[in-house]
Amino acid sequence: MAKEEPIMDGPKRMQNELKLMMGYKELKQVQLLEAEKDNIFKWFALLMPNTPPYDKGAFKLEVDFPKEYPFRPPRLHINTKIYHPNVNERGQVCLPILETEHWIPTSRMDTIFNVLLATINDPQPENPYSLDIASQFQNDPKKFYSTAEAWVARYSDRRPTDQELAKIARRKKKAAMR
Template identity: 35%
Template structure:
């Protein structure tokens, strides 16, 4: 299933990001796979859209975890970039050492690649 996610906080709140939540035929015993389909300047998302989401790792997955919890965790990760859940060390370093530059780059990247927010009227 492919859907759009709109963040609440800068630098990502100027657009919406398409993601895919894919369920295995063996779900709920196997975690779903979350992939961001829209390019994002974020330390917790790999260039291929892989998301650093320990909740869905095979080691941490609990079959009782519902899809809503997975999506809430995704929104929390994306809306609050940090240096703790990292797939792109160079962006984590930029966030840590030059936060203003990181925020500016992320805003520009969002304006360039993100889709319009669902709540933004198109002109």
């Protein structure tokens, strides 16, 4: 009979997931992922969605983990203003996978990021934070896309090029070796 593995505690699990995510090449829409200095419970990343109108900008993401992680879900905040039916004015994202009643402790951050990106790239008006924006998305898509595009132009960060991202990665790797 195989020996059962002990349940990972939050910090060890988060260290393993962060290490996994930093080497994960398939999630090109999540860049510059890192933990806050001396605080594994707070991660930062840059979201680079791939569908209009959000594909013209980059959005700062903050992930806050509760001390009880993985038994309680992390909280995601998009710290860049975004006109989206599933994101409220404080940057909180409406994702059922992160609701306490739906949370599964075996969920990994790569899955959460994939769900987040799927929601940003393809708004879900049936599960909105903003009823007005969701209604506009469904009833006047032309106006929705026009407004969302204007917000991207006004509030989003500039998308770094692949060369800039590679340079930042090399700089971080060099700094980590010191």
